[in-house]
Amino acid sequence: MNEAVEFPLDLAELSFRAAGDARVRRTVLPSGVRILSEQVPGSRSLTIGYWVAVGSRDERPGHYGSTHFLEHLLFKGTPSRSALDIAIAFDAVGGEHNAMTGKEYTCYYAKVQDRDLPMAVDVLTDMLTSSLLDASEFETERGVILEELAMADDDPADVANERFFEAVLGEHPLGRPIGGSPAMIAAASRDAVLEHYRDNYRPQDLVVTVAGAVDQDTLVADVTRALERAGWDLSVSATPVGRRLDHPALITQGEALTIVRRPLEQANLLIGVPGIVASDDRRVTMSVLNSIFGGGMSSRLFQEVREKRGLAYSVYSFAPGYSDAGLFGMYAGCTPAKAGQVAELMLSELHRLAEHGVTADEMTRAAGQLSGASALALEDSDTRMSRLGRSEITLGEFSDLDEALRRLALVTADDVRQLAADMASGPISVVAVGAVDEDAFENVLSRSIRP
Structure with missing residues (x-):
């Protein structure tokens, strides 16, 4: 590969060789789901991520803190799996699973042996599509998140970093803390988080990426099957959500x-x-x-x-x-x-x-x-x-x-x-x-x- 390869949103299939003889393939399903893989020669394990292009900057008034709240709640159970079932699924195979909330995206990911990819797809798909957002679990996680924020507030480097973004970027949404503030989390409602979930976790929002010991055809079949089993109608045509505009915003400094x-x-x-x-x-x-x-x-x-x-x-x-x-x-x-x-x-x-x-x-x-x-x-x-x-x-x-x-x-x-x-x-x-x-x-x- 001698130059960057573009990823057009309207291109259904793309395949090319990258450095080290890795094979990169990309499939865009008619429903807008995007599935990408990088097959790395000699690998026996893989990392899989389920991404949505929504982060803390995308929260609107009344929904502040929803992105971080949702990251926690998706691990708390679905109609077919309890929180313990989700944890056991990965622990039983020596795998790792976690999530990361960013300012412009959220990712739920796992690292497993190649033979355990079907399990990882099933569990992550179930979590992402079918979270219960149970009311009692919601209140439990409110307490957990407040403890997480309190822990960060005890770390002066974390405090400095959060205030630094506010100072440099001012009122720009990127200046808000990723995890929300204690006041935001205390005020968050289950209805607001549920609305955030329904608005942003749709086929056209989903990006699945896998790197390591992976076959794209098998991956696409596994993901498609899991999404359909979860109740997503992949027969409905949709264009993937557009990428953000990359024009520099007008930044007004917060505090000098x-x-x-x-x-x-x-x-x-x-x-x-x-x-x-x-x-x-x-x-x-x-x-x-x-x-x-x-x-x-x-x-x-x-x-x-x-x-x-x-x-x-x-x-x-x-x-x-x-x-x-x-x-x-x-x-x-x-x-x-x-x-x-x-x-x-x-x-x-x-x-x-x-x-x-x-x-x-x-x-x-x-x-x-x-x-x-x-x-x-x-x-x-x-x-x-x-x-x-x-x-x-x-x-x-x-x-x-x-x-x-x-x-x-x-x-x-x-x-x-x-x-x-x-x-x-x-x-x-x-x-x-x-x-x-x-x-x-x-x-x-x-x-x-x-x-």
């Missing part, structure tokens, strides 16, 4: 400075700006920028903040991208008295990169780090399964390792410098959790830091 005061030994510090969308042509450049700036032990942030000055144990950068917005952020955990100094140093390093660019050695190291990490990640069927899901739901195209490396080789040092300049010119948001004061960040917020 957010401080959550807590009597902690460390301050959890985040600084960032709006980033780029997931489909942006510069996304590979962003990966290189992130690698050089804060992506490893040889990165600029790690060397300047930790190795040279000993100001933090954990320090890094990150750059998540979504359909119409993104972030570029820097994190450090440090002594509260040093928070202002660390913030100034991190921002200074960003300006230094933006103005003076990167070296040839840094470009070489970044290419090696990214290519090696990509190759190693693909040893795991979970990663391959997730790549299929994101390719179908978010990007509308599939890029294998060879294509990723080709695109990586095209990135220049000037591309990185220019993107860094774009990031450095954005509105700076600072979030700190710990025993710190506002005046510690006066220089950062005035944007007077220069190399």
Whole structure:
């Protein structure tokens, strides 16, 4: 495979060979169900995921928290299986099963031996199509989710991360917490969650992806049979739900400075700006920028903040991208008295990169780090399964390792410098959790830091 392969929503069948002689196949059923597989030579296991392109950002007033609530409830039983039956089905074969709620999708997944694929299809299909959303279980899970949120609230890094999204993205729906807030969960009603379930878990919403030891024809037959047994009418023609628009949204900054005061030994510090969308042509450049700036032990942030000055144990950068917005952020955990100094140093390093660019050695190291990490990640069927899901739901195209490396080789040092300049010119948001004061960040917020 020498270039990305597009995934048109109106194409019923698609098949091609990817790097490593993996075979990728995609089937779109007349009902709109999309089924994708990546058959990996030599595999004896597989990972299967059932995806719907609905996440926390899609919740409307009165439904906040429904996505996370539903993720929990789908494990609590169907007319034919109790919650214990679902757990036993996977435990009995040494498999794993779980779910993940994101800002733009939800995925229910399992990892099993190849011989156990029919069981995984049956159970996941049953869960996704036929959840009871029992009223008593609903109240039980309300308590479980509130405990989960309380646990996250005890983790200052989690608190900082949630407030960081709010600060950078403001009123944009991506700024809301994925799991909801305690107030949202306390106010959620079963009727609202049930409405959310019925509106978003339909044939045209469903994407099934499998990676590992899988045969597409068998997979399609198993999924079709399971869906029909669950009562879904697959004879009704429907077009798969359209992908989200990838035009960058107008972002209005939330708060330039957010401080959550807590009597902690460390301050959890985040600084960032709006980033780029997931489909942006510069996304590979962003990966290189992130690698050089804060992506490893040889990165600029790690060397300047930790190795040279000993100001933090954990320090890094990150750059998540979504359909119409993104972030570029820097994190450090440090002594509260040093928070202002660390913030100034991190921002200074960003300006230094933006103005003076990167070296040839840094470009070489970044290419090696990214290519090696990509190759190693693909040893795991979970990663391959997730790549299929994101390719179908978010990007509308599939890029294998060879294509990723080709695109990586095209990135220049000037591309990185220019993107860094774009990031450095954005509105700076600072979030700190710990025993710190506002005046510690006066220089950062005035944007007077220069190399």
